[in-house]
Amino acid sequence: MQPDFSIRLEKRGSASTLFAYFSPFIALGLMLFFGGILFAIMGHNPLHALYVYFLEPLMDTWSLHELAIKASPLILIATGLCLCFRSGNWNIGAEGQLIMGGIAGAALPVFFPTYTSFSILPLMLIFGILGGMAWAFIPAFLKNRFGTNEILTSLMLVYIAGHFLDWIVRGPFRNPQGFNFPGSISFSEWQVLPEMLSSGRMHYGMLFAIIGVLVVWFLLSKTMKGFEIQVIGQAPRAGRFAGFSPKGTTIFVFLVSGAFAGLAGIAEVSGAIQQLRPSISPGYGFIAIIVAFLGRLNPLGIFAAGIVLALSFLGGEAVQISLNVTDKIANVFQGLLLFFVLACDTLIHHKISFGHSWRFYNKGATHGAR
Amino acid sequence: MGLVEAILLTVFTAATPLLIAALGELVTERSGVLNLGVEGMMIMGAISGFAFAIYTGNPYIGALAAIIVGILFSLLFAFLTISLVTNQVATGLALTILGLGLSGLWGEAFVGIPGVKLEPIIVPFLSDIPFIGKLFFQQDIIFYFSIILLFGVSWFLFKTRAGLILRSVGDSHSSAHSLGLSVVKTRYLAVMFGGACSGLAGAHLSLVYTTQWIENMTAGRGWIALALVVFASWRPNRVLIGAYLFGAVGIAQLHIQALGFKIPTQFLSALPYIATILVLVIISQNRRLTMMNTPSSLGKGFVPDR
Numbered sequence: 001m002q003p004d005f006s007i008r009l010e011k012r013g014s015a016s017t018l019f020a021y022f023s024p025f026i027a028l029g030l031m032l033f034f035g036g037i038l039f040a041i042m043g044h045n046p047l048h049a050l051y052v053y054f055l056e057p058l059m060d061t062w063s064l065h066e067l068a069i070k071a072s073p074l075i076l077i078a079t080g081l082c083l084c085f086r087s088g089n090w091n092i093g094a095e096g097q098l099i100m101g102g103i104a105g106a107a108l109p110v111f112f113p114t115y116t117s118f119s120i121l122p123l124m125l126i127f128g129i130l131g132g133m134a135w136a137f138i139p140a141f142l143k144n145r146f147g148t149n150e151i152l153t154s155l156m157l158v159y160i161a162g163h164f165l166d167w168i169v170r171g172p173f174r175n176p177q178g179f180n181f182p183g184s185i186s187f188s189e190w191q192v193l194p195e196m197l198s199s200g201r202m203h204y205g206m207l208f209a210i211i212g213v214l215v216v217w218f219l220l221s222k223t224m225k226g227f228e229i230q231v232i233g234q235a236p237r238a239g240r241f242a243g244f245s246p247k248g249t250t251i252f253v254f255l256v257s258g259a260f261a262g263l264a265g266i267a268e269v270s271g272a273i274q275q276l277r278p279s280i281s282p283g284y285g286f287i288a289i290i291v292a293f294l295g296r297l298n299p300l301g302i303f304a305a306g307i308v309l310a311l312s313f314l315g316g317e318a319v320q321i322s323l324n325v326t327d328k329i330a331n332v333f334q335g336l337l338l339f340f341v342l343a344c345d346t347l348i349h350h351k352i353s354f355g356h357s358w359r360f361y362n363k364g365a366t367h368g369a370r
Numbered sequence: 371m372g373l374v375e376a377i378l379l380t381v382f383t384a385a386t387p388l389l390i391a392a393l394g395e396l397v398t399e400r401s402g403v404l405n406l407g408v409e410g411m412m413i414m415g416a417i418s419g420f421a422f423a424i425y426t427g428n429p430y431i432g433a434l435a436a437i438i439v440g441i442l443f444s445l446l447f448a449f450l451t452i453s454l455v456t457n458q459v460a461t462g463l464a465l466t467i468l469g470l471g472l473s474g475l476w477g478e479a480f481v482g483i484p485g486v487k488l489e490p491i492i493v494p495f496l497s498d499i500p501f502i503g504k505l506f507f508q509q510d511i512i513f514y515f516s517i518i519l520l521f522g523v524s525w526f527l528f529k530t531r532a533g534l535i536l537r538s539v540g541d542s543h544s545s546a547h548s549l550g551l552s553v554v555k556t557r558y559l560a561v562m563f564g565g566a567c568s569g570l571a572g573a574h575l576s577l578v579y580t581t582q583w584i585e586n587m588t589a590g591r592g593w594i595a596l597a598l599v600v601f602a603s604w605r606p607n608r609v610l611i612g613a614y615l616f617g618a619v620g621i622a623q624l625h626i627q628a629l630g631f632k633i634p635t636q637f638l639s640a641l642p643y644i645a646t647i648l649v650l651v652i653i654s655q656n657r658r659l660t661m662m663n664t665p666s667s668l669g670k671g672f673v674p675d676r
Contacts, residue, residue, distance in 0.1 A: 009454070009455060009673050011673060090459055092459075092463065142647070142650075142651055146651050146654045146655050147654045147655075147657060147660070148647075148650050148651050148654040149600060149650065149654070151406065151459065152593065152596060152597045152600070152646070152647075152650055153647050153650060155590075155593055156590075156593070156597075156643040156644075156646050156647050157643075157647070159590050159640065159643040160640045160643050160644060163636040163637070163639050163640040163643075164636065164640070166636045167634045167636035167637065170636075171634060286463075286467065287467075289460070289463055290464075290467070293460055325475075326474060326475055326478045328470075328471050328474030328475050328478070328585075329471065329475055330471070331467055331468070331470050331471025331472075331474065332468060332471035332472055332475060333471075334467055334468075334471065335410075335464050335465070335466075335467035335468025335469070335470075335471050335472075336468060338460065338463070338464035338467065338468075339446070339450065339461070339464045339465075339468065342450060342454075342456040342457060342460055342461055342464065343450055343454050343456060345456065346454040346455060346456060350455070350673075352454075
């Protein structure tokens with residue numbers, strides 16, 4: 001006897017291409033619908049609130065530049081994470097890697113304030129990348145060497161990095177002329193990541209994001225290493241028979257995603273904030289996980305998804321200003337979106353039927369969590 | 371009251387939410403479901419407990435509301451991971467992000483407002499015993515409940531038929547299904563139990579530990595509870611040891627500051643997280659221990675054959 005849980009899944013013979021393309025859009029639609037309900041509960045006209053949240057920020061040049069500034073770290077980090085997730089490595093500590101990248105890169109202008117020439121910026125970027133890689137190496141090493149769960153270690157390292165940043169901007173990195181405010185000196189001309197266009201604030205971080213997307217797309221679709229990553233993620237046994245090294249892959253994907261997160265961190269510090277502060281990210285490292293899934297772990301999809309999630313941050317600020325709603329609502333939209341994305345992804349691999357009938361499921365197989 | 375007593379009391383208070391949340395997650399994981407949303411369920415418990423205590427003026431109703439909200443919140447997770455077989459890691463993260471957002475939204479009205487404290491219940495006679503009386507018999511109801519929960523969970527898992535079913539579902543969902551056991555029902559109930567515990571643990575933070583609402587006040591305790599389950603290698607008694615150990619680390623941090631050691635406060639605040647990593651490394655080194663106790667179906671979705 002089956003109990004009264006009346007949702008039945010039947011595994012499709014092959015993944016539905018229709019749903020593979022449409023599931024992110026269904027998810028977005030659902031998020032808007034439930035977001036509207038939430039606004040209505042809070043006593044706002046839902047259509048007007050959604051307009052203010054999702055459309056108004058797209059209306060003028062200034063906010064489009066802000067959108068790009070927020071999208072670039074999200075895209076960059078998420079492309080790195082898609083390698084991790086595709087290979088079955090759960091790096092959820094990108095936020096910490098971003099912070100360490102920001103700190104490592106900012107160390108140069110802090111300790112050599114007079115070193116201003118064209119060579120400082122590339123060095124800062126390299127330091128940022130190395131900082132992110134170093135922080136990402138820890139969970140990867142612990143996983144390989146001791147079998148320690150990388151989800152928990154990478155996450156704990158986020159908290160440690162956050163406290164470290166807080167200490168460093170109040171201690172060794174503090175601006176001596178800063179009237180005891182926490183924060184480093186403001187970077188000077190050569191130490192700032194320049195703007196890309198003359199029309200606004202968008203900096204070269206966007207270019208890094210585009211390059212990151214292209215590199216990872218090429219890696220995944222055209223190279224042996226990319227194939228190896230996907231085989232190890234989907235069929236670890238087959239990967240071992242083929243002689244692929246799961247441990248090597250773990251190190252590789254963690255280092256790449258750490259490098260991307262570190263670069264995003266120093267780009268944010270040097271381009272957008274232009275000094276080191278107690279807080280340098282509104283959670284880009286965590287929200288990038290949503291970006292990766294909304295983009296269906298595909299670099300090109302991630303580019304589009306990054307813009308959507310950047311809009312969720314920007315819209316949060318917009319409703320805070322014009323509707324007086326806390327910007328925490330951005331987290332609500334982001335959480336809802338990830339729920340719907342995951343739920344809709346089920347449609348790609350399964351047919352869903354409701355009710356108690358047995359005839360819907362005469363075939364299908366037990367399978368692992370994707 | 372002596373200094374040792376005072377310190378131990380704070381350790382008990384710090385350890386209680388960890389113990390409750392970890393015991394709930396332990397039951398969930400024993401059924402084969404990895405719910406990474408503990409942090410989100412805890413913060414929802416913290417805000418709903420706080421809010422309902424203020425609405426009604428009664429902290430007990432607050433604690434009850436936290437349990438109910440915890441269950442409702444965990445049902446979201448259960449529906450996705452069990453009925454729709456979504457990826458458990460990603461769904462748990464979604465639950466945490468959503469919980470942090472919703473609690474921030476709800477809690478905005480409560481920032482800076484003094485809460486309602488869950489007063490200790492003084493057990494007659496027993497509380498007069500020197501030392502022990504103060505520690506064990508002048509506590510709030512959630513503390514007493516955490517101890518009952520510890521014995522309850524141990525008894526349930528290892529001495530009852532339902533517990534055996536739950537463990538077998540966690541160890542091999544296909545075999546359990548073949549035997550006619552309902553994997554789906556068992557897992558739903560286990561996830562809901564975890565949600566109830568996380569909710570109550572959150573309420574302890576906002577009704578006992580600090581009687582005010584602070585955004586993100588769980589501060590990673592949900593994640594530490596998750597680590598405790600691994601540390602305990604899925605055994606309830608070891609969760610007790612772990613929770614009190616971590617409670618002590620959290621408190622030691624405060625006392626080191628008070629004693630005036632010249633260590634930056636940020637390093638001390640990072641101590642529990644560093645300790646978590648160290649402990650995880652030490653535990654996972656012992657492969658036999660972890661292999662023997664890890665539920666084999668942990669984190670794997672289940673779609674029945676027939």
